[in-house]
Amino acid sequence: MKVYVYKRFERFWHWSQAALVLSLLATGGEVHGTWHLLGWGRAAQVHTLLAYALLGLWAFAIFWHFTTGEWKQYVPTTHRLLEIGRFYAFGIFRGDHHPYHKTAAAKLNPLQRLAYLFLKLVINPLLIVSGLLYLYVNDWTAWGLGGLPLETVALVHTGAAFLMAAFVGVHVYLTTTGHTVFAHIKAMISGWEDLDEEPPADGKPHHPAAAE
Amino acid sequence: MPPHRRHSAPGLFPALLTLLAVFLLAFAARAADRPASAPSPGTAGSSTADHSRFEALKGPFKDGPDVTKVCLTCHNEAGHQVMKSVHWTWDYLNEKTGERLGKTRTMNSFCGSPLSNEPRCTSCHAGYGWTDKSFDFAKQENVDCLVCHDKTGTYKKIAHGAGHPVYEPTEFPAGSGKIMNPPDLAKVAQSVGDPGRENCGACHFNGGGGDGVKHGDLDSSLVKPARHVDVHMSPDGANMACSDCHTFNAHIPSGSRYATTAKDTHGKDLPHDDHNRATCESCHGDRPHAAQGKPKLDDHTDRVACQTCHIPEFARGGVATKMLWDWSTGGRKDANGKPVFIKDDHGHLIYSAEKGDFAYGENVRPHYAWFNGVTDQTTLTEKIDDSDILVLNRFAGGADDPKARIWPFKEMRGKQPYDPVNKTLVVNHVWGPKGDDTAFWNGFDYEKSIKAGMAYAGMPYSGTYGFIETRMYWPITHMVAPKEDAVACEECHARDGRLADLGGFYMPGRDRNALLDLAGFALAGLVGAGVAGHALLRILSRLFRRRS
Numbered sequence: 116m117k118v119y120v121y122k123r124f125e126r127f128w129h130w131s132q133a134a135l136v137l138s139l140l141a142t143g144g145e146v147h148g149t150w151h152l153l154g155w156g157r158a159a160q161v162h163t164l165l166a167y168a169l170l171g172l173w174a175f176a177i178f179w180h181f182t183t184g185e186w187k188q189y190v191p192t193t194h195r196l197l198e199i200g201r202f203y204a205f206g207i208f209r210g211d212h213h214p215y216h217k218t219a220a221a222k223l224n225p226l227q228r229l230a231y232l233f234l235k236l237v238i239n240p241l242l243i244v245s246g247l248l249y250l251y252v253n254d255w256t257a258w259g260l261g262g263l264p265l266e267t268v269a270l271v272h273t274g275a276a277f278l279m280a281a282f283v284g285v286h287v288y289l290t291t292t293g294h295t296v297f298a299h300i301k302a303m304i305s306g307w308e309d310l311d312e313e314p315p316a317d318g319k320p321h322h323p324a325a326a327e
Numbered sequence: 328m329p330p331h332r333r334h335s336a337p338g339l340f341p342a343l344l345t346l347l348a349v350f351l352l353a354f355a356a357r358a359a360d361r362p363a364s365a366p367s368p369g370t371a372g373s374s375t376a377d378h379s380r381f382e383a384l385k386g387p388f389k390d391g392p393d394v395t396k397v398c399l400t401c402h403n404e405a406g407h408q409v410m411k412s413v414h415w416t417w418d419y420l421n422e423k424t425g426e427r428l429g430k431t432r433t434m435n436s437f438c439g440s441p442l443s444n445e446p447r448c449t450s451c452h453a454g455y456g457w458t459d460k461s462f463d464f465a466k467q468e469n470v471d472c473l474v475c476h477d478k479t480g481t482y483k484k485i486a487h488g489a490g491h492p493v494y495e496p497t498e499f500p501a502g503s504g505k506i507m508n509p510p511d512l513a514k515v516a517q518s519v520g521d522p523g524r525e526n527c528g529a530c531h532f533n534g535g536g537g538d539g540v541k542h543g544d545l546d547s548s549l550v551k552p553a554r555h556v557d558v559h560m561s562p563d564g565a566n567m568a569c570s571d572c573h574t575f576n577a578h579i580p581s582g583s584r585y586a587t588t589a590k591d592t593h594g595k596d597l598p599h600d601d602h603n604r605a606t607c608e609s610c611h612g613d614r615p616h617a618a619q620g621k622p623k624l625d626d627h628t629d630r631v632a633c634q635t636c637h638i639p640e641f642a643r644g645g646v647a648t649k650m651l652w653d654w655s656t657g658g659r660k661d662a663n664g665k666p667v668f669i670k671d672d673h674g675h676l677i678y679s680a681e682k683g684d685f686a687y688g689e690n691v692r693p694h695y696a697w698f699n700g701v702t703d704q705t706t707l708t709e710k711i712d713d714s715d716i717l718v719l720n721r722f723a724g725g726a727d728d729p730k731a732r733i734w735p736f737k738e739m740r741g742k743q744p745y746d747p748v749n750k751t752l753v754v755n756h757v758w759g760p761k762g763d764d765t766a767f768w769n770g771f772d773y774e775k776s777i778k779a780g781m782a783y784a785g786m787p788y789s790g791t792y793g794f795i796e797t798r799m800y801w802p803i804t805h806m807v808a809p810k811e812d813a814v815a816c817e818e819c820h821a822r823d824g825r826l827a828d829l830g831g832f833y834m835p836g837r838d839r840n841a842l843l844d845l846a847g848f849a850l851a852g853l854v855g856a857g858v859a860g861h862a863l864l865r866i867l868s869r870l871f872r873r874r875s
Binding site: 145146147148149151154155156159160163203207208209210249252253264265266269270273274276277278280281284285288291292 | 848855857
């Protein structure tokens with residue numbers, strides 16, 4: 116049945132974040148010297164503006180997650196993790212059903228929980244901290260960071276960007292593994308998704324362990 | 328269960344709008360270009376005295392010193408002031424290195440030394456009669472007031488007159504049939520004023536023996552430059568004179584090649600408190616870009632000299648500058664025993680029996696190096712290392728020196744005579760009066776000319792000479808281009824940009840860690856291959872399942 120899984124803000128956040136991250140990768144690659152699109156100066160300027168836009172978006176997203184309680188979607192669990200790994204490694208080729216029963220209240224499978232949590236707690240903070248330091252390189256001495264080499268900060272930022280690119284690649288591919296190739300993407304656009312079972316009658320989010 | 332609404336407008340739309348707005352902002356940031364500022368009068372006279380009405384200046388004057396004596400009757404401190412300036416002393420003590428410098432000590436890759444060649448070289452001395460070592464530096468009337476203060480444009484010193492103009496009609500150059508007429512000294516004396524570009528340029532545009540030869544950023548094109556050549560001096564730009572920046576305090580000029588202010592942390596010289604406007608920062612401050620909407624550029628000013636971005640090339644005014652001077656080939660004569668002179672298609676002398684081989688450059692991209700203002704010059708008496716190319720002036724500073732900035736330089740390549748036994752550079756006696764065959768430009772014999780030069784200088788000379796390849800670096804600071812012509816970001820922030828050879832610091836766009844890049848792209852490749860393989864298996868397995 117059709118269930119309303121992704122709220123309006125959630126979809127806005129997701130897609131604008133996707134556009135920002137892709138544009139940041141494109142302009143960041145130019146700042147890094149890997150390719151030439153806008154010219155270095157323009158690339159650096161746009162990269163900076165996009166970064167602030169993304170920071171603003173993240174501030175709203177964090178606020179939204181905490182006020183709505185949606186943050187609980189990311190509480191990690193190893194429950195049935197192996198099963199899901201096995202599904203992607205073997206079951207998917209046999210035409211098995213996805214072993215995780217997605218509901219609006221627990222819409223992320225354990226593998227997603229771990230991957231997104233890693234994104235939010237490791238990759239994003241690395242990018243934010245190294246990126247802000249990079250932007251304010253001239254203030255390091257005043258901040259007591261005079262001994263920090265720019266190279267270190269630049270390399271952390273570059274490394275984290277590579278991880279982000281890898282995440283995006285895997286993430287986009289896995290969206291094609293739904294009932295149909297575009298089922299997940301359509302759901303993220305409209306908010307409605309065909310789920311196997313009804314969400315709990317009370318509509319309240321609950322812990323994944325209780326979802327079974 | 329809460330009521331669900333169908334959402335016809337998906338969240339993607341506002342997201343795209345946001346992104347569009349961000350891009351528009353980024354592109355709009357560049358748009359604001361101000362119109363060129365109105366021409367300012369420069370140093371147009373506002374003097375309280377009309378010199379044409381002074382009886383004492385009506386003349387007649389028999390020579391330059393005769394004029395100076397009259398000037399000093401009113402300007403009774405001026406002589407003493409000039410005599411303290413480097414324009415008079417040609418003597419400089421670099422307090423940072425302890426080196427005693429000045430034109431008779433500091434070696435260059437151009438003409439060599441004024442010693443033994445005085446009458447020729449001292450045509451650019453702000454005085455009269457420095458013909459040899461016996462010149463009296465204490466004699467006030469030997470100060471030449473007119474060379475700096477003449478406003479008629481008729482007062483010219485003859486090339487080998489030891490600072491004097493001609494007082495009789497004289498054929499110059501000798502044998503050319505051209506007659507150089509003496510200036511009307513009374514008229515010149517009555518029309519004195521603040522020094523203009525022509526006054527300073529008479530010597531400073533001709534350093535090294537000709538127009539634009541030495542500096543690369545100073546030549547006759549700056550008398551009336553187009554805006555794109557020099558935004559400050561152009562009549563279509565700020566229309567400034569040299570002394571608007573090189574402020575004089577009691578006849579002492581500011582701005583020095585011996586002790587350069589590589590980083591002016593004092594900033595704006597307002598209201599004229601450090602009496603030195605010879606740095607860009609004196610007027611523009613050290614963070615001038617934020618007001619133009621480009622604050623990120625201000626993050627560069629602590630490590631990059633203004634000149635590095637704002638003088639994209641030197642010798643831009645149509646006057647070529649000398650890039651190479653090879654003395655070792657000098658002295659060639661043709662079958663008739665006449666000295667050889669060869670010009671190229673542009674009329675530039677590329678070989679001269681008097682001086683050797685030359686190469687020229689126009690619109691030259693500078694050489695870049697760290698510079699903290701301290702220069703170690705090679706002096707005449709200094710022991711040199713002849714095992715490698717000799718750098719005549721060595722700049723201190725590096726990426727790890729907070730007082731250093733990246734500066735642009737003209738790199739002058741030279742090959743000049745030296746004493747391979749005593750390991751010193753030598754004085755080459757090039758100019759002498761007719762009949763002095765020890766002078767190289769008369770006798771074309773290094774054996775004699777170096778011996779004579781060294782004897783004159785009182786320097787030990789082994790009697791053997793060789794030629795050593797040299798480099799000399801001239802800080803580029805004039806010919807500031809309009810901001811729209813400034814060096815663009817990507818000319819340095821690139822793998823093979825202008826600063827490709829400058830080490831010791833990390834620069835985005837130029838530098839990377841090859842290992843990290845390899846790992847990163849390997850990861851991306853693995854993701855790509857994994858995804859493609861997985862997708863292929865899905866398609867194949869589906870086809871297989873359908874069939875069975």
